Structure formats: C-alpha cells, structure tokens
Amino acid sequence: MSVKQVSIFLENSKGRLAEVTRILAREGIDLRALSLADTSDFGVLRIIVEDPDRCLAVLKDNDYVARVSEVVAVEVEDRPGGMSRILDVLDEAGLNVEYLYAFVAKAGKNAVVICKIDERERALSVLEAKGIRTISSEDLEST
Amino acid sequence: MIWNPDYETLPGEDLKRLQDERLGTLVDMLYRRVKFFRSKMDAAGVKLGEVRGIGDLARLPFTTKDELRSGYPFNLLAVDLREIVEIHTSSGTTGKPVVDAYTAGDLDTWAEAMARTLSAGGATRHDIVQNAYGYGLFTGGLGVHYGARRIGATVLPISGGNTKRQVELLRDFGTTILTCTPSYALYLAEALREEGLSPRDMGLRAGFFGAEPWSDTMRAEIQAKLGLAAYDIYGLTEIIGPGVAFECERQEGLHVNEDLFYPEIVDPATGRVLPDGQKGELVITTLTKQGTPILRYRTRDITYLDRSPCPCGRTTVRMHRLLGRTDDMLIVRGVNVFPSQIEEVILGIEGVEPHYQIIVDRRNQLDSLEVQVEMTEALFSDEIRDLERTEKLIESRLYGTLNIHSRVKLVEPKTIARSEGKAKRILDKRQI
Numbered sequence: 330m331s332v333k334q335v336s337i338f339l340e341n342s343k344g345r346l347a348e349v350t351r352i353l354a355r356e357g358i359d360l361r362a363l364s365l366a367d368t369s370d371f372g373v374l375r376i377i378v379e380d381p382d383r384c385l386a387v388l389k390d391n392d393y394v395a396r397v398s399e400v401v402a403v404e405v406e407d408r409p410g411g412m413s414r415i416l417d418v419l420d421e422a423g424l425n426v427e428y429l430y431a432f433v434a435k436a437g438k439n440a441v442v443i444c445k446i447d448e449r450e451r452a453l454s455v456l457e458a459k460g461i462r463t464i465s466s467e468d469l470e471s472t
Numbered sequence: 473m474i475w476n477p478d479y480e481t482l483p484g485e486d487l488k489r490l491q492d493e494r495l496g497t498l499v500d501m502l503y504r505r506v507k508f509f510r511s512k513m514d515a516a517g518v519k520l521g522e523v524r525g526i527g528d529l530a531r532l533p534f535t536t537k538d539e540l541r542s543g544y545p546f547n548l549l550a551v552d553l554r555e556i557v558e559i560h561t562s563s564g565t566t567g568k569p570v571v572d573a574y575t576a577g578d579l580d581t582w583a584e585a586m587a588r589t590l591s592a593g594g595a596t597r598h599d600i601v602q603n604a605y606g607y608g609l610f611t612g613g614l615g616v617h618y619g620a621r622r623i624g625a626t627v628l629p630i631s632g633g634n635t636k637r638q639v640e641l642l643r644d645f646g647t648t649i650l651t652c653t654p655s656y657a658l659y660l661a662e663a664l665r666e667e668g669l670s671p672r673d674m675g676l677r678a679g680f681f682g683a684e685p686w687s688d689t690m691r692a693e694i695q696a697k698l699g700l701a702a703y704d705i706y707g708l709t710e711i712i713g714p715g716v717a718f719e720c721e722r723q724e725g726l727h728v729n730e731d732l733f734y735p736e737i738v739d740p741a742t743g744r745v746l747p748d749g750q751k752g753e754l755v756i757t758t759l760t761k762q763g764t765p766i767l768r769y770r771t772r773d774i775t776y777l778d779r780s781p782c783p784c785g786r787t788t789v790r791m792h793r794l795l796g797r798t799d800d801m802l803i804v805r806g807v808n809v810f811p812s813q814i815e816e817v818i819l820g821i822e823g824v825e826p827h828y829q830i831i832v833d834r835r836n837q838l839d840s841l842e843v844q845v846e847m848t849e850a851l852f853s854d855e856i857r858d859l860e861r862t863e864k865l866i867e868s869r870l871y872g873t874l875n876i877h878s879r880v881k882l883v884e885p886k887t888i889a890r891s892e893g894k895a896k897r898i899l900d901k902r903q904i
Contacts, residue, residue: 336854338847340884366856370863370881371847373854392886394847398854427855445854 330465331399331449333381337374338394341367349374349393356387361469362443364430375430377402377443377469401444401452402464405431412442415461422455424448434469441469475591475623476584479731480786487787490731492525494759499523499532502767505550508543509767526734530745534755534768537570540710544568548764551575556763560611562709572611572709573763579618581760585715585729586619592720592727592784593678593703595649597624600675602641604652604660605683606632611713612683616651619715625649632656635663643667646675650700654681654690661697671699680705682714685794691723704793710769711756717791725778725790732760735791736768737777740798741808751776751810753798754791772798774810802832802898805839807876811897814843817869823850824866829888834902841878843870846885 339345346365353360353376362377378384381397388395405411412431419426427445434441441464446452456463474480482490502509503520512533513520522528546553548571557576561569574582595601601620605612613631620627628641632652638660641647650657657679664674676698682705694702706726707714716733717726728735737752738745746752754771774796777789796812803809811830818828827846832839843866851862859882866880889896 334854336852338852338859338882338884340887345884368856368860371859371883373856373859375854392884394849394852394885396849396852396854427857 330402330463330468331453332377332402332443332464332466332469333397334400334443334445335376335378335381335384335388335395335397337376337388339365339372339374341369341371346372346374349388352387352391353378353384356383358384358387362430362432362441364428364443366428375428375443377432381466398445399449401446401449401456402469403442403444403456404434404462404464405440405442407439411440415442415456418456418459418461419444419446419452422451424452424455473591473594473596474785475588477785480588480727480788482731482787484787487731488526491734491759492527494731495526495529495734495757496524498757498759498765499767501550502765506548508539508548512767529734529736529757529768532767534743534770535766536770537710537772538567540570540766540769541568543571545571546573548766549573550765551762558614559609560614560709560713561609563610569609570710571764572712575762578712578761578763581732582615582712582715583618583622585712585732586615587622588729589705589715589718590616590619590623590625590649590680592718593649593680593701594721595620595623595625595678599625599648600628600645601625601649601651602628602630602638602645602647604630604632604638604650604656605714611707611709612653615707615713615715616680635660639663639667639669642674642676643669648675648677650676650679650698652679652681653683654686654694654702655684657681657694657698657702658690661694665697671697674699676700678703680718682706685796706791706794708771708773710766710771711758712761716756720782720784720786722782722784724782725792727782727784727786727788727790728777730788733757734759735777735789737775738770739808740772740774740801741803748777748779748789751795752808770798774798774801774812800898802830802900804832804841805876807874809841809874809876813873814870815897817873818843818845818866821866821869823848827885827888827890828897829899830897831899832902839902841874841876842881843878844881844883844888846888847882848885851882 364375366373429444431440431442516533555575556573558574560572603616607613679700679702691702703719705718707716717728734757736755740753754773756769758765773794775791796810800811829844831842863880870878
C-alpha cells in the first residue's frame with residue numbers, strides 16, 4: 330500500500346517556503362510530514378497532507394506547479410537497526426531509493442518513513458514478504 | 473507560375489552581368505546627382521569608374537535609416553521633382569519619416585516586382601484580390617494594387633480594418649486571394665468563424681502576408697483557418713515597398729528580385745560581408761530605381777541567403793524568412809546572439825511554454841548569459857535529478873545553437889513579467 334504525496338516547485342529564494350506554508354495554513358491544511366530538497370536555483374517541497382487533492386487544487390489556484398504522486402510509506406520500529414533492516418531488504422531486491430524522509434506518527438511510538446522508489450509495486454511486495462508493514466493513506470489518518 | 477521567366481530564371485552568369493552593369497550605372501548616377509552619396513563615396517575613397525561590378529560593392533559605404541531621415545524631404549532625390557509621380561513615406565513613428573519618391577519608371581518596376589510576387593503564389597487574371605493592406609502613404613496597399621492590376625486580376629481596394637465589411641466581401645464577391653498582415657488574417661479568420669462561415673463556404677485559395685514577422689506555426693494556423701495557401705512577402709518603404717522578395721509554391725524561403733534589388737548579408741557589428749548561409753543583417757542596393765535609389769541600405773532585418781537551386785525553376789537567391797531585428801541583437805562574449813535563436817531553442821523543447829527571460833550581466837569583465845524558463849506541469853518532477861536534467865538539456869541545446877555557454881534557471885510560473893504586445897524578454901544589466 331502506498332500514500333499520496335504532494336510535491337511543489339519552489340524557487341530557491343527568500344520567503345518562498347514561508348509563502349507556500351502560509352497559503353496552506355490559511356486553507357486549514359495540516360502538514361503531517363515535510364521534506365525540502367534543493368539546489369542553488371530551486372527546491373522541491375514534498376508534503377504529506379490529509380487531503381492531497383484539495384491541497385493540489387489550492388496550490389494550483391495560487392499559481393504553483395505541483396503534483397500528487399504515490400510513494401511508499403513504511404512503519405519503522407523506534408529502535409537501533411529499524412531503518413537499516415528496511416534498506417537492507419530493498420537493497421537485496423536491487424531496488425533504488427530516490428529519496429526518503431521520516432516523521433513520527435501522531436500517537437504511536439513508531440516512526441513513518443516515506444520512500445520514493447521507481448518500482449513501487451515491486452517494492453511493496455518485497456517489503457510485505459519480509460513482514461515489514463507498509464502504510465496506506467487511511468492508516469495514516471488513524472495513526 | 474513564373475511571371476517573367478526572362479529575368480526570374482536568368483542563368484547565374486547572365487544575372488551577374490546584368491547586376492554588374494546596373495550597379496555601375498547606379499553608382500555613376502548617385503555620384504553625379506546626389507550630394508549625399510557623393511560626399512560619402514569621397515570619404516570612403518571610392519573614385520568614379522572604379523566600381524565595375526558587384527565584386528566592388530563591399531568598398532561602397534552603407535546607408536542607414538538615420539541618414540535617410542536626415543535627407544527629409546527631398547535631399548536624396550536623384551531626379552528633378554518634376555519627374556516624380558508618386559510619393560510614399562515610412563510611418564515616422566520614431567522620428568522624421570523616410571521619403572520614397574517614385575518616377576513613372578519606378579512605379580513600373582514596382583508593378584513588375586509585385587506581379588512576380590503574386591504570380592509565384594498562383595495569382596492570375598481570373599482572381600479576385602481582396603487587398604486589406606492599408607492604402608495611403610503606407611506602401612502595402614498600393615504596392616499590391618499595382619501588382620494585381622499588372623497581372624489583370626480584379627482588385628477590391630478595401631484597405632485595412634472594417635472587419636464586418638471584409639467578411640461581407642469575402643462571402644459575397646467570392647474573393648480568391650487575400651492580402652493583409654498575417655495577424656490581421658488571423659483576426660479575420662476569427663470574425664468569419666463568428667459569422668458561422670467555414671473555409672469551405674469561401675473561395676479563398678491564396679494569401680500574401682507580410683509587413684510583420686511571423687512563424688511557420690502561424691502559417692499553419694492561417695492556412696487551416698482560412699483554407700488557403702499562405703505566402704510570406706517581404707519589402708520595405710526605404711527600398712520600394714512590398715515586392716523585394718516573395719515565396720514560391722515551395723514555401724521554402726523568399727526569392728529576392730535580385731535583378732532589381734541586390735541583397736548582401738553583413739555582420740551587424742563590424743559591417744563585414746558574410747558568406748551565404750550565415751545569419752546577419754540584410755543590406756539592399758536598389759539596382760534600377762530612379763527617384764530615390766539607395767546604396768547598401770542597412771535594413772536591420774536578420775536573415776541568411778540560400779543560393780541552392782529551387783525546384784520552382786527560379787534562379788534568384790532566396791532569403792530565409794526574417795529571423796529578427798538587429799535592434800534586438802546582443803553581443804555576449806563577442807558573439808552575436810539573437811533572442812529569436814534562443815526562442816527557437818526554448819520553444820523546440822517539449823513542455824516548455826513561451827515564457828522566458830534573457831538576462832545578460834558582466835562580472836569580473838566576463839559576460840554571463842542566463843535564461844530563465846518558467847516551470848510548467850509538463851516539466852515538473854518531484855525528483856531534483858530530473859529537474860537538473862531539464863536545465864542541462866536546455867543549456868546544451870542553447871550551446872548547440874549559440875556556441876556560447878548559458879546558464880538556464882527554472883523559475884516559478886507567472887514570475888516573468890507579461891506585457892501587452894511585445895514582451896520584454898531581454899534584461900541587459902551590463903554597465904558598458
């Protein structure tokens with residue numbers, strides 16, 4: 330199972346990140362997780378929100394280039410080696426992680442790791458086969 | 473159809489001999505009759521009798537638009553005013569207008585040049601020509617008029633504007649040929665559509681569009697919307713008006729009436745004559761004009777010449793459709809860069825929209841060229857690597873065309889200023 334991520338193109342200049350978060354705040358959109366990757370020119374803001382489709386519509390209304398894509402979300406036990414095990418499984422299967430970022434789920438003590446993997450379907454089945462729990466958008470709501 | 477095969481298909485050697493003779497006569501006449509040209513030739517150290525042909529042309533001085541203006545109104549006349557039968561002028565929006573004074577012989581030349589132009593697009597005496605170029609001091613209206621008369625077609629001298637009336641005539645008179653600016657052709661197509669008229673309801677089969685730069689994309693749109701073959705024509709008041717160059721049925725470059733108007737391409741910065749195929753500024757010498765002949769006129773239009781044989785049978789040189797104006801030219805690290813070249817590259821990349829800006833700066837005595845391109849849905853990726861690849865792709869395509877390195881920067885949508893009409897694409901921050 331996978332979750333929907335919203336990614337947004339931002340220029341790497343003063344105040345751009347603040348402006349987009351201000352717009353989302355005004356619309357009552359809660360950021361569950363956030364990651365920013367950047368170069369000297371531009372950045373890509375990736376966020377996990379409750380309602381990605383509405384979030385996308387809000388962004389487009391404000392002239393941002395943004396898109397919704399499916400990413401793999403994995404629950405990671407909060408103990409040494411938790412992350413390493415997951416990466417080992419993916420590595421053994423020859424799967425390449427484009428990027429990843431983590432956040433702590435609301436109630437639980439576990440962390441959630443978001444991974445962008447090209448062969449998403451295969452990654453999901455490899456992880457399931459090794460007993461690693463992947464999370465859906467619905468799961469995320471209740472965590 | 474070739475209107476005048478005697479001249480238009482003249483073998484290269486014969487054409488050159490004719491041009492040599494005509495240039496000799498022209499230089500002689502200008503030296504004797506026009507003080508302005510005599511002073512310039514003296515200053516350039518050119519002696520009468522030394523100019524024997526086209527091979528000597530590069531030794532002769534250029535003529536600029538400012539010089540023509542300074543001759544306002546009649547200082548550049550090569551004949552007595554009594555010999556002049558008609559006068560046209562440029563718009564004069566940027567200063568004193570340029571005066572083009574025609575003798576009866578010049579009007580005859582003009583009609584000939586335009587008869588060749590219209591015939592090349594298939595016009596004959598059976599056609600009804602709706603001439604929507606402005607009549608008046610502007611050369612477009614009467615130039616087309618004289619050419620259409622010469623071939624014996626029926627002319628509707630409706631002039632520009634009055635779109636409702638244009639639509640009526642198109643429908644009721646069965647107009648077969650439309651002449652106007654390309655942008656007006658599109659405007660007219662829209663008006664026809666609103667009247668519920670499709671190309672099939674009309675008899676249009678050819679259109680001659682000029683007086684402003686246009687593109688192949690625009691041609692395709694005009695052809696589809698009006699159901700005609702759209703031909704590009706080129707001319708300028710300073711030389712004669714429309715009739716300098718025209719497309720044949722191949723629509724692959726404009727044949728220059730080079731027995732009448734001799735074209736050269738020069739480097740706009742140095743004035744050096746460039747070989748065929750190289751882009752530069754078009755320079756024209758009028759070979760047969762009597763009223764206001766001109767030596768090596770700097771048109772400020774950018775194009776290149778192609779002397780490869782055309783399947784249509786004409787032996788005259790072809791110029792590429794206009795690529796831009798020298799007024800817009802940038803010199804970056806000593807290399808001439810035309811914004812149109814950058815635009816061509818950018819619009820050739822899938823997913824890019826025509827919103828970009830060119831920024832030239834100079835740091836530590838070194839010029840930098842930055843091209844900002846707006847991000848679009850189609851270009852976007854959530855992976856940095858893909859975006860950097862897009863930047864690199866545009867950079868390498870630009871290098872392939874410009875031969876200098878540029879830095880491409882992706883920017884957020886709608887951050888590049890939109891302006892009414894002509895977009896301000898260039899920001900030159902250099903303090904030179």
